[in-house]
Amino acid sequence: MSKPALNVCQQCGACCAAFRVTFHYSELDSEPGGCVPAGLADQETATLYRLRGTDYANPRCAALTGKVGESVSCxxxxxxxxxxxxxxxxxxxGVFExxxxxxxxxxxxPPLPLD
Ligand code: SF4
Ligand code: SF4
Incomplete structure (x- = not known):
């Protein structure tokens, strides 16, 4: 990552407090080869888990620290x-979506410039 663009994310974090984050259980650290801390995940279906907090009415991932729009980290x-x-x-x-x-x-x- 280039430094200027990395700083945009470090001063944003909006995506970590906006969308449900769902992933396959095989990514959990309780599974062989997985790495996502199981303690931060809630079961959604037989095979899917989500990051805690991302399905709340005001979503915010439990792993997000700091203040959105100012200074954040994962x-x-x-x-x-x-x-x-x-x-x-x-x-x-520096390519945003x-x-x-x-x-x-x-x-x-405010919006970021798109291509
Ligand atoms: S710039 Fe996009 S990818 Fe980076 S933290 Fe903000 S919403 Fe997420
Ligand atoms: S795990 Fe990290 S990058 Fe993913 S939503 Fe949570 S805070 Fe954001």
């Missing part, structure tokens, strides 16, 4: 599940 960054790795995957190189701006608008944050 407490399980290296162990985050695949949807987190895939969402805004190019934000680090409509979904970024949908999340940001939920928090009253």
């Amino acid at each position: 407490a399980i960054y290296k162990e985050r599940p695949s949807p987190c790795r895939e969402f805004g995957a190019r934000a680090g190189i 409509e979904a970024c701006n949908r999340a940001r608008s939920r928090h009253g944050l």
Whole structure:
């Protein structure tokens, strides 16, 4: 990630407090090869789990620290599940998505420039 773009995410975090984050149970650290802390996940179906807090009326992932729109970090960054790795995957190189701006608008944050 380039430094300027990384800073955008570190000063945003809106996607971690806007959308449900669901992933396959095989990503849990309780499973062979998994890494996502099971203690931060709730079971959704027989095969799917979600990050705690992301399905609340006012969603906010339990692993998100800091204040959205100011300064945030992910407490399980290296162990985050695949949807987190895939969402805004190019934000680090300054390429943002409509979904970024949908999340940001939920928090009253201005849109980022799109391609
Ligand atoms: S909404 Fe986009 S810019 Fe904001 S933290 Fe998520 S990926 Fe980064
Ligand atoms: S695990 Fe980290 S990157 Fe994923 S939603 Fe939670 S705070 Fe955001």
